[in-house]
Every structure is written in C-alpha cells, then in structure tokens.
Amino acid sequence: MDLMWFLIMGGLVSVVAASIWLGFLPPPHATTLIRISGGQLHATKGGLKANTKQDVSEILRDAGVSHGFIAITRHNRVTFSRRIPATVHQRLRNVLLNQWI
Numbered sequence: 001m002d003l004m005w006f007l008i009m010g011g012l013v014s015v016v017a018a019s020i021w022l023g024f025l026p027p028p029h030a031t032t033l034i035r036i037s038g039g040q041l042h043a044t045k046g047g048l049k050a051n052t053k054q055d056v057s058e059i060l061r062d063a064g065v066s067h068g069f070i071a072i073t074r075h076n077r078v079t080f081s082r083r084i085p086a087t088v089h090q091r092l093r094n095v096l097l098n099q100w101i
Helices: 002-021 050-062 086-097
Strands: 032-037 040-045 067-072 078-080
Touching: 040 050, 050 086, 067 086, 078 086
Parallel strands: none
Antiparallel strands: 032 040, 032 067, 067 078
16 A cells, blocks of 8 residues: 555656656746746746846747746756747847846
C-alpha cells in the first residue's frame, strides 16, 4: 500500500515538473509573473514599469500572442509559456531585464 502511494505521488510530481519544464505552467519560484489574457498584460507577481509593460504588449501583439505567461526568477531567468513564439523570446528578455537599469 505504501509503495502505491509513493508511486502516485512520484507520478504527480513528475507531471507537474514536466508541465513547468515544457511551458504549460509557470515556475512556482518566479519573482515576477506576467499573465497575458485576451491580449492584456497583468503582473500577478512583482511589478512592471509602464513603459516596459507597453513595450512587452507591443511585441506580443505583433507576434499574435493573446494568452500565456512570462515568468522571471530571482536569478533573472526568463521563462515563457508555449504560446509565446521563440522568435520573440530574446526581444522580450531584452525589454524585461533592462527595466531595472
């Protein structure tokens, strides 16, 4: 019985870890979390300067992104949801990580 619970818990942890790694879920340790819903940006963790929010919105709009997330960790690692095309990742990193300079 204990082995079954161990396998179930291990399976759940594996599913959650894979979901984060594949970009279906944001990392739980993100210090800044930006959700995109209906083309609108909402900083649910941390904050964004107004001009940064406008620049990110413009990049996402031009890329045709209306839903997804962007997460920034304490070590300035930026993670994107699968809905955000890889072609705009670097532009978004540049805008987001330069907002503190």
